[in-house]
Each structure stands twice: as structure tokens, then as C-alpha cells.
Amino acid sequence: MSAIQPSVAQDRSKQASAPVGGSAPNAVGSVGAPIDYLLHLADNAVVLGQRNAEWCGHGPILEEDIAMGNVSLDYIGQARLLYQLAATRLGGDVTEDKLAYFRDDTQFRNYTLLELPHNGPLVGYAVSNRDYATTITRNFLYGALMVLVWEALEKSPDADLAAIAAKSLKEARYHLHHAADWLVRFGDGTDESHQRAQAALDHLFAYTEEFWTPSAAEEAAVASGAGVDVRSLRAAWDGIVNDTLTEATLVRPEVRGYVTEGKHGRHSEHLSYLLGEMQGLARAHPGATW
Amino acid sequence: MYTQSFSVPDNAGQKSARTPSTENPELMAAFDARIDADGRIEPQDWMPEAYRKTLVRQISQHAHSEIVGMLPEGNWISRAPSLKRKAILIAKVQDEGGHGLYLYSAAETLGTSRDQMLEGLHSGKAKYSSIFNYPTLNWADVGVIGWLVDGAAIMNQIPLCRCSYGPYARAMVRVCKEESFHQRQGYEALLVMMQGTEAQRAMVQDAVNRLWWKCLAMFGPPDADSPNSAQGMRWGIKRISNDELRQKFIDATVPQAKVLGVTLPDPDLKWNEERQHHDYGQIDWQEFWNTVEGNGPCNKERLATRVKAHNDGQWVRDAALAYTRKQQQRAQKEAA
Numbered sequence: 325m326s327a328i329q330p331s332v333a334q335d336r337s338k339q340a341s342a343p344v345g346g347s348a349p350n351a352v353g354s355v356g357a358p359i360d361y362l363l364h365l366a367d368n369a370v371v372l373g374q375r376n377a378e379w380c381g382h383g384p385i386l387e388e389d390i391a392m393g394n395v396s397l398d399y400i401g402q403a404r405l406l407y408q409l410a411a412t413r414l415g416g417d418v419t420e421d422k423l424a425y426f427r428d429d430t431q432f433r434n435y436t437l438l439e440l441p442h443n444g445p446l447v448g449y450a451v452s453n454r455d456y457a458t459t460i461t462r463n464f465l466y467g468a469l470m471v472l473v474w475e476a477l478e479k480s481p482d483a484d485l486a487a488i489a490a491k492s493l494k495e496a497r498y499h500l501h502h503a504a505d506w507l508v509r510f511g512d513g514t515d516e517s518h519q520r521a522q523a524a525l526d527h528l529f530a531y532t533e534e535f536w537t538p539s540a541a542e543e544a545a546v547a548s549g550a551g552v553d554v555r556s557l558r559a560a561w562d563g564i565v566n567d568t569l570t571e572a573t574l575v576r577p578e579v580r581g582y583v584t585e586g587k588h589g590r591h592s593e594h595l596s597y598l599l600g601e602m603q604g605l606a607r608a609h610p611g612a613t614w
Numbered sequence: 615m616y617t618q619s620f621s622v623p624d625n626a627g628q629k630s631a632r633t634p635s636t637e638n639p640e641l642m643a644a645f646d647a648r649i650d651a652d653g654r655i656e657p658q659d660w661m662p663e664a665y666r667k668t669l670v671r672q673i674s675q676h677a678h679s680e681i682v683g684m685l686p687e688g689n690w691i692s693r694a695p696s697l698k699r700k701a702i703l704i705a706k707v708q709d710e711g712g713h714g715l716y717l718y719s720a721a722e723t724l725g726t727s728r729d730q731m732l733e734g735l736h737s738g739k740a741k742y743s744s745i746f747n748y749p750t751l752n753w754a755d756v757g758v759i760g761w762l763v764d765g766a767a768i769m770n771q772i773p774l775c776r777c778s779y780g781p782y783a784r785a786m787v788r789v790c791k792e793e794s795f796h797q798r799q800g801y802e803a804l805l806v807m808m809q810g811t812e813a814q815r816a817m818v819q820d821a822v823n824r825l826w827w828k829c830l831a832m833f834g835p836p837d838a839d840s841p842n843s844a845q846g847m848r849w850g851i852k853r854i855s856n857d858e859l860r861q862k863f864i865d866a867t868v869p870q871a872k873v874l875g876v877t878l879p880d881p882d883l884k885w886n887e888e889r890q891h892h893d894y895g896q897i898d899w900q901e902f903w904n905t906v907e908g909n910g911p912c913n914k915e916r917l918a919t920r921v922k923a924h925n926d927g928q929w930v931r932d933a934a935l936a937y938t939r940k941q942q943q944r945a946q947k948e949a950a
Contacts, residue, residue, distance in 0.1 A: 370697070377691050377700075380707050381684040382919070384927025386715055389684075393708035400701045407697070421696045456930050512940060513933030520929070605753055606695040612810050614696040614753075614803070 355481040357550035359410050360433060360541035362485070363423065364587055365473075366406035367434035370424055371595070372466065373399030374602055375438065376459065384456055391502060395463065398495040405488045425606040429596045433541065436586035437462060437531035439595040444527050448593025457510055457520035458527065464503035465532050468564040469557065470496040476552035485550060504568045511572025518573065525569075526577045533583045535561070541587075637662050649850050654780040657723035665849055669779050670724050671740075672851065674731040677717035678742035680710045681735075682916050686750040687759055695753060702799055703756060709792045716788065720781040736921045744902065745828050747910035754807060754817035755825070760800015762822075762829045762867065764793045769863045770833065778850030801870065808875050815875075822871075823879045830894070831902040833860040864892050 376396035383389025407420035440462070442454035474496050477489035510521035536558055538546070545551020569576050584592070606614075641660045648655065655661055684707045691707065694700035718728045734740035745763055750756065771790050777783040807814040834840060834856040846852030854862075864883075871878050882895035904910060 374692060377704055380691055380704060381688040381711075382923040382926075384923070384930035386681070386711060386718070388927075388930070390708055390711045390715065393704055393711065397701060397704045397708065400697060400704065404697050404701065424697055425695075453926060456927070509933050509937040510930075513937040514929065516929045517933030517936070601692050605693045609695070609811060609813060612695070612814055613806060614699050614810075 355548055355550050356413065357480070357482045357485050358541055358544040358548060359413060360539075361545035361551050362406050362410040362413075364433040364539065364541050366403045366410065366423070367432045368438055368466075369399045369406065370403035371432070371434040371598065372438040372462075373397075373403060374598060375440075375442065376463070378442065378454065379456075379459065382454065392459070395499055395502065398492075398499065402488070402492045402495070405491070409484050409488065421606065425603045426610075429591055429599050430589045432591065432595060432599070433539070433587050433589060434595075435466070435531070435534050436584035436592050436595075437466060437528060437534065439586065439592060439598055440528070440531070441594055444523060448597060455520060455524065456506075457517070457524040460503050460506045460510065461521060461524035461528055463499060464507050464568065465528060465565070467496060467500035467503050468561050468568075469532075469535055471500050471564075472557040472560050473552055473554070476557070480550050480552075482548075482550035500564075507568060507574070508572040511569070511574040521572065522574055525574055529577045530579045530581070531584050533579055534585065534587060537583060539587045649778055649848075652850065653778075654783065655778050656780045664845075665851075666724050668846065668849070668851065669782065670721055670726050670731075673717055673721040673724075673782055674726070674734065675741050675743075677714045677721060677731065678735045678740055679746065680714035680717060682742045682746045682920060684710050684714075685916055685919055686746055686748070686912075687756055689750045690753055690756050693753070694756075699756075699803065702803075706760070706796055706799065709796065713785075713789045713792070716785045717782075720779075720785045723781045732924065736917070736924060738908065738917065741906065743832065744905045744910065745825075745832050746916060747905050747913045748824065748828055749912055751824070752817045752821060754804065754814075754821040757800045757803035757807065757818070758821040758825050760796045760798075761804055761870070762800075762825055763832070764797040764800060765867065766829045766832045766863050768793050768797060769859050769866075773853035773859075776850075776853060801874070804874055804876075818874070819876050822876045826879050827897060830860055830864070830897050831899070833857075833863065835899060835902075861891050864894055868892055 373396045376392055376399065379389065379392045380396070381389065383392055403424065404420055407423045410423060411418040411420055440458075441452070442456075442459045443452040444455070444458065446452055471493065474489045474493035478486055478493055480486045480489065507521060510517040512518070535554055538554055542551060542554060546553045566576065586592070586595070606612075642662060645655070645659075645661060645665075648659075655665075687703060687710075688707050691700065691703050694703050718731060721731060722728060731740070735742065750759070768790060771786055771793065774786040775783055775790055777786065804818050807818050837843060837855045837857045840856055843852055843855060847855075868878065868883070868885075880895045882893060884893055885891075886893045905913065908914075
């Protein structure tokens with residue numbers, strides 16, 4: 325957590341009101357996280373919630389179907405709280421659903437990792453079977469990050485964000501526990517499960533580089549004192565990941581080259597499909613109440 | 615959710631559930647006495663083989679219905695038009711999975727494994743509720759399933775909370791609480807839509823038109839054509855007849871439809887002062903049996919999807935078992 329710099333937040337609050345999804349101001353008064361930062365956190369949650377819910381009714385075993393539904397439900401719940409907070413601060417007629425359903429893919433600020441389908445590297449319009457190893461590996465890599473993010477944000481001077489963080493932290497700990505348990509079972513299970521888990525790790529690991537290069541919203545959040553500097557979490561994340569991979573007898577892949585930029589609004593081919601499906605019905609009936 | 619189980623024999627094997635004469639007469643007399651006294655039968659108690667088989671059939675069909683029933687509603691999770699409705703729907707579908715879990719567990723107390731029951735489902739031998747063999751074509755189907763399908767389920771299931779078999783009765787207490795919640799959620803979602811735009815109201819009416827008759831059929835064939843019912847009544851597994859439950863459901867639903875502002879698609883539906891019940895039109899039983907026998911609009915898709923999920927998940931279950939075995943071996947080595 326960086327030092328509190330309320331003046332930065334208050335300076336930002338004097339800026340003109342921005343359109344939904346842009347760099348919008350905070351509520352006037354106490355230290356508030358920048359809107360784009362809240363949207364980054366909310367978009368992460370809604371996109372991964374949407375993805376994980378794709379398993380509903382198709383899980384590998386009934387208990388796991390129920391568990392993954394629960395994980396998804398937690399993410400949708402987190403997204404709602406964060407969008408509601410952003411909507412309140414934006415004011416006017418902005419609602420959680422306007423933020424989730426009526427922003428385009430380029431306005432979404434989620435990590436690219438979270439929008440990928442549950443399979444190996446394939447182009448946007450490719451169709452493939454879902455692979456549970458991909459799902460679990462992603463939930464593990466992201467879950468390890470979010471435990472650390474929420475632990476830090478729980479102490480945020482933005483009291484609303486801190487309250488959301490406290491609730492989300494409990495959920496994130498469960499998500500990490502769940503994903504890590506399965507990753508170890510896969511890695512140290514059968515030859516097939518080991519192979520699938522290693523392939524998922526090889527596919528997904530490069531996307532985690534995006535965690536460590538702060539976006540403008542994250543930098544503003546740090547400057548305001550309300551956010552957390554992601555770079556400060558890297559050593560702890562490495563520790564969690566390395567320990568679990570060792571237990572799972574999996575090899576941490578080396579990463580080099582392109583770093584994804586979803587949190588800057590530059591996404592993979594997959595997000596527009598995901599949002600097309602998620603937003604289609606709501607957009608076909610603008611102004612309707614559900 | 616519910617299955618029309620008592621009236622629909624599985625394809626494999628089971629003839630009508632008559633008490634076999636080979637049972638020990640003393641044990642049989644004690645069993646009958648307990649049933650007559652409205653007592654509970656527990657897993658460790660002696661029970662006639664036909665009673666056990668009938669229960670396994672009914673409870674497993676019920677469990678299968680919950681699991682297959684996740685699919686038609688799951689069809690709308692990704693497209694739910696608000697985050698609130700998305701969360702409600704995920705939680706609801708998850709509840710159905712939970713019902714499946716405790717029902718499979720209740721059936722396991724009768725000596726049948728979950729794998730055996732799933733094998734019955736996947737091979738097409740075991741039935742599940744036919745209502746899930748119809749497509750969910752617009753968002754209002756989700757609300758109508760809550761209101762009417764779960765509403766019909768509750769009518770069927772409340773008497774099962776007093777079922778003579780203890781584990782089933784106890785599972786049903788919890789299932790009924792959740793179903794009752796689902797029904798109110800579904801109705802509330804429809805109320806909001808009916809107060810919305812013309813297009814939203816049209817969705818609700820369309821969903822009601824498609825699902826109304828299917829819901830009435832959920833209660834099973836008329837009593838006169840329900841050969842298993844009498845034995846079920848005798849054993850305290852079934853408490854109220856198909857026709858009685860159907861009538862009760864119709865009488866309860868008509869005023870709800872009025873408040874909602876939808877038309878139930880039956881020109882013969884009207885109050886009969888003399889009977890103090892609503893009269894209603896003819897249910898298309900041929901269509902019902904076609905669907906039960908596997909030839910409805912979605913039977914093949916539903917079953918193939920369940921089979922695929924199970925087969926695709928095999929390596930996950932294998933990994934969990936292999937890991938557990940390795941852990942046990944390591945623990946034994948350390949202990950040695």
C-alpha cells in the first residue's frame with residue numbers, strides 16, 4: 325500500500341465528468357479509488373464469473389459442478405459491489421448493469437487472462453472442448469493474485485473499497501484453496517492429468533506478466549493512496565505459485581516476449597465474443613427493467 | 615424439480631412393485647405394522663425388496679431430474695439480462711445440483727451406488743422428468759420454470775416430506791424449502807417483466823403458452839392409468855394421487871396468473887361452482903408418452919450433454935483418485 329495522497333484524489337475529483345468507462349472522477353471528500361480502478365477490479369470479476377459459469381451443468385463431477393458455480397457466484401457478487409460503487413460515484417443514471425452491459429470490449433479493463441476460453445491457445449472463433457485443467461490453472465494463478473490484492477485493499481483508506489475487499493478476501497482465499505488443491509491433484513495425479521495441467525500452465529503463464537505492469541488506473545489508484553502497487557505483490561505471488569507448483573510436480577514456464585494489455589482496453593480476440601453473448605439480450609431491450 | 619416417477623417405469627426390468635410372496639412373513643408383518651402406524655423406515659431396517667427397488671427408482675429418477683434440469687435453465691446463465699438475475703440463476707441452478715447430490719446420497723442408503731444410478735441415466739434406462747425435454751427459448755422461460763415447474767414440483771414434493779423412507783423424507787424437507795424460494799423468485803421475475811415493455815410481456819406469455827400443458831403433465835397420467843400408484847400409496851411413498859395434485863396445482867395457479875396478467879392457454883379452464891374446483895381441458899398424453907419414451911424435442915440433446923460432461927470429466931475423477939492413492943501410500947511408507 326502506498327502512502328496516502330488525498331490531494332491527488334481530490335484533484336481528480338475536480339475533472340469533468342467522464343463518460344462511462346472513461347477516466348472518471350471520484351466522489352468528493354475522503355480518499356476514493358479512481359473509477360477506472362474500480363472498473364478494472366469489477367471487469368476482472370464479471371469476466372471470470374462469466375467464464376466459470378460456463379461449467380454450470382457440465383462439471384466433471386457433481387460436487388465440482390456445485391463448487392464452480394459457487395466460485396462464479398462469488399465473482400458475480402464482487403463485480404456487482406464494485407460496479408455499484410462505481411455507479412454511485414459516477415452518479416446520474418449510471419447503474420451496475422449499464423457498466424456491465426453497455427460498455428464495449430475496448431472499454432473493459434480486465435486482464436486478458438480472464439477472458440480466454442477454457443482451452444489451449446486457439447483463435448477467437450475456434451470451437452473446442454472445455455478443459456478443466458485450463459479452468460483450474462487460471463483460477464489458481466488469478467486467485468493467488470487476488471488474495472494478495474484484497475489483503476492490501478482491505479486496509480485501503482477508501483472505506484467502501486476496503487469493505488468490498490474484506491468480503492472478497494474471504495472468497496478469494498477459498499478460491500485459491502480450491503484451485504490449488506485441484507492443481508496439486510492434477511499435477512501429482514495421473515499421467516494425463518499431469519500433462520493437461522502442464523499444458524494449461526504453459527499456455528496461461530505468459531498472461532500473468534500483465535499483472536505486474538501497472539496501468540494508468542492502477543498508478544492513479546496508488547497515487548491516491550486507495551490502491552495497491554501490484555509490483556509490491558510479486559514476490560509473495562511467486563512464493564505461493566512456486567510452492568504449489570513444486571507440490572504439484574509441475575514446471576514453472578519461462579516467460580518472454582509479448583505482454584498482454586487487457587487492463588489497458590486492448591484485448592484478445594475472445595472478449596468480444598464473451599461480451600456479445602453476455603450483453604446481447606440486455607442490449608436488445610435498452611431501457612428495460614429485469 | 616420433480617419427476618413423474620411413480621407413474622413411469624424405467625425401461626429396464628422393473629415390473630409393477632408388488633409385494634413378493636417370498637419375503638419372510640414375520641419381517642413383512644413388522645414392516646407393514648410400521649407403515650400402518652405411519653412410522654419411518656430407516657436404512658438399517660428390514661424392508662421388502664420391492665419397496666427398496668421402488669424407492670431406488672423413484673429417488674434416482676428424482677435425482678436425475680435435478681441434474682438434467684440444470685441444463686434448460688443453464689442455457690440462459692450466460693445471457694441473463696442483469697447481474698442480479700444472473701446471480702439468482704446461477705444460485706438456483708446450483709441449488710438443483712445440490713438437490714441431486716442429496717437425493718443420490720439418499721438413494722445410496724438403499725445400497726445402490728451413484729455410479730450405478732448414473733449408468734442407468736446415461737444408458738437411457740432410467741427416466742427423468744419429461745419437462746426438461748423441452749427447449750428454453752426466451753429469457754422468460756427461466757421465470758416460468760420457477761413459477762410453474764417448481765410450483766408443480768412443490769405440490770408433488772410436500773407430501774414426500776412425510777414419505778415412509780426416512781432419508782428421502784428428510785432430503786425432501788430441505789428440497790421443498792429451496793423450491794419454494796425458487797418459485798417465488800420466478801414469479802417475482804415475471805411480475806417485473808409484466809410491468810415492463812410490450813416485448814417483455816410477450817416473452818412471458820410465450821413462455822407460459824409453451825410450458826403450461828407440460829407442467830400439467832408433470833403430475834403423471836390420470837389415476838386410472840397409474841398402476842404403480844396404489845402400491846406407492848400403501849407403502850407411504852406416495853401420499854396424494856396424480857389427479858388430486860394436478861387439480862390442486864391448477865386451483866392455486868389460476869389466481870396467480872390473473873395477478874400476473876397472463877392468459878393460461880386453455881379455453882376450457884373455468885371455475886366449477888359445484889365441484890369447487892377449476893375444470894380444465896384435455897392433456898395431450900400421446901405427446902407426453904412420446905417425450906417420456908425419448909422422442910421429445912430435446913431428449914437426445916439433454917442426455918448426450920450429460921453423457922459428454924461425465925465422459926469429459928473422467929480424467930479429473932481419475933486424477934483425484936490417483937492422487938489420493940499416492941497420498942495413502944506415502945503415509946503408509948512413512949508409518950512403516
